[in-house]
Amino acid sequence: MLSLTRQLLSKRGGAVFGTTLRQASKYSRSNALSTLAILEQRDGQLIQGSLSAVTAGTKLGGSVHAFLAGSSVSTAAEQAAKVNGLEKIITVENGAYDKGLPENYAPLLVENIKKGGYTHVIAGHTAFGKSVLPRVAALLDSQQISDVTAIEDEKTFVRPIYAGNAIATVESTDAIKILTIRGTAFPAATPEQASTPIESGVDAKSEAASEWVSEDLAKSDRPDLSTAGKVVSGGRGLKSKEEFDKVMLPLADALGAAVGASRAAVDSGYADNSLQVGQTGKVVAPQLYMAVGISGAIQHLAGMKDSKVIAAINKDPDAPIFQIADVGLVGDLFEKVPELTEKIKSS
Numbered sequence: 001m002l003s004l005t006r007q008l009l010s011k012r013g014g015a016v017f018g019t020t021l022r023q024a025s026k027y028s029r030s031n032a033l034s035t036l037a038i039l040e041q042r043d044g045q046l047i048q049g050s051l052s053a054v055t056a057g058t059k060l061g062g063s064v065h066a067f068l069a070g071s072s073v074s075t076a077a078e079q080a081a082k083v084n085g086l087e088k089i090i091t092v093e094n095g096a097y098d099k100g101l102p103e104n105y106a107p108l109l110v111e112n113i114k115k116g117g118y119t120h121v122i123a124g125h126t127a128f129g130k131s132v133l134p135r136v137a138a139l140l141d142s143q144q145i146s147d148v149t150a151i152e153d154e155k156t157f158v159r160p161i162y163a164g165n166a167i168a169t170v171e172s173t174d175a176i177k178i179l180t181i182r183g184t185a186f187p188a189a190t191p192e193q194a195s196t197p198i199e200s201g202v203d204a205k206s207e208a209a210s211e212w213v214s215e216d217l218a219k220s221d222r223p224d225l226s227t228a229g230k231v232v233s234g235g236r237g238l239k240s241k242e243e244f245d246k247v248m249l250p251l252a253d254a255l256g257a258a259v260g261a262s263r264a265a266v267d268s269g270y271a272d273n274s275l276q277v278g279q280t281g282k283v284v285a286p287q288l289y290m291a292v293g294i295s296g297a298i299q300h301l302a303g304m305k306d307s308k309v310i311a312a313i314n315k316d317p318d319a320p321i322f323q324i325a326d327v328g329l330v331g332d333l334f335e336k337v338p339e340l341t342e343k344i345k346s347s
Contacts, residue, residue: 033062228258237293296321
């Protein structure tokens with residue numbers, strides 16, 4: 001069960017949608033607290049961004065265990081074993097869990113959560129976490145708390161609401177607290193010189209409710225959008241996929257940046273949906289975010305307004321994106337962006 005304790009104004013503006021103050025009682029940190037951090041892997045390799053769950057777990061206090069499942073997860077487990085702050089890593093070797101299908105993965109997690117007696121379960125607010133943890137919460141009769149950006153204590157958590165225009169602090173009284181956390185708010189733990197023990201978990205081996213058929217991945221040598229230090233995003237103003245590729249890709253290569261897109265650009269077919277930034281896409285917070293031909297709808301701002309420096313190029317001087325941009329250029333993007341790209345290359 002959740003109770004709303006207060007709502008605060010977001011970092012970069014927005015309206016306050018009501019304020020209710022109540023002093024939350026602080027539980028003492030106790031060894032009874034135990035957290036299971038759900039890690040992700042692909043083809044046996046640890047997805048480094050999922051280590052944000054470990055960072056969040058250590059903020060709670062108590063013991064922190066990590067969980068990995070799939071075929072040949074030993075390499076990923078050994079990578080995770082070097083991270084400080086973990087007491088042990090639990091693995092399940094079974095190809096049925098390779099692709100993280102939520103119908104198969106959720107019962108597996110529930111069995112291991114019950115066996116370990118965990119008080120908190122944490123995963124990243126990724127496509128994997130957003131599909132698996134709601135099912136886990138339902139099976140455990142708990143209320144999930146999504147997209148957590150700060151942890152005040154073991155039962156009080158901060159998360160954005162109304163597309164990030166307000167911040168809610170919520171309190172959970174559930175015995176098992178199920179959280180997805182925003183990766184940009186909890187820096188991924190860095191593998192160092194630790195040597196965490198690895199042990200086998202319980203394999204539920206329940207009948208598979210779904211089957212993996214195939215996937216079509218867009219591969220790129222550019223940095224990963226979720227973790228890149230620089231991101232250039234294009235919007236509807238680019239007018240076509242051909243122009244998007246012609247204008248945005250050289251700029252990204254010149255800067256060594258990842259490529260993103262607004263939902264309008266994705267819906268129009270200019271870019272793949274894996275590049276979407278915003279409320280219904282990826283949330284990023286790079287050192288530099290450059291928005292090209294993006295008007296700045298509230299749903300897009302929710303995915304990038306925590307970027308350290310925001311630069312915008314748009315021909316409309318009244319575009320909402322300029323209200324949060326640190327640097328703005330009013331002009332025709334089809335002239336300004338190629339000119340900027342050449343100057344970056346020459347410098």
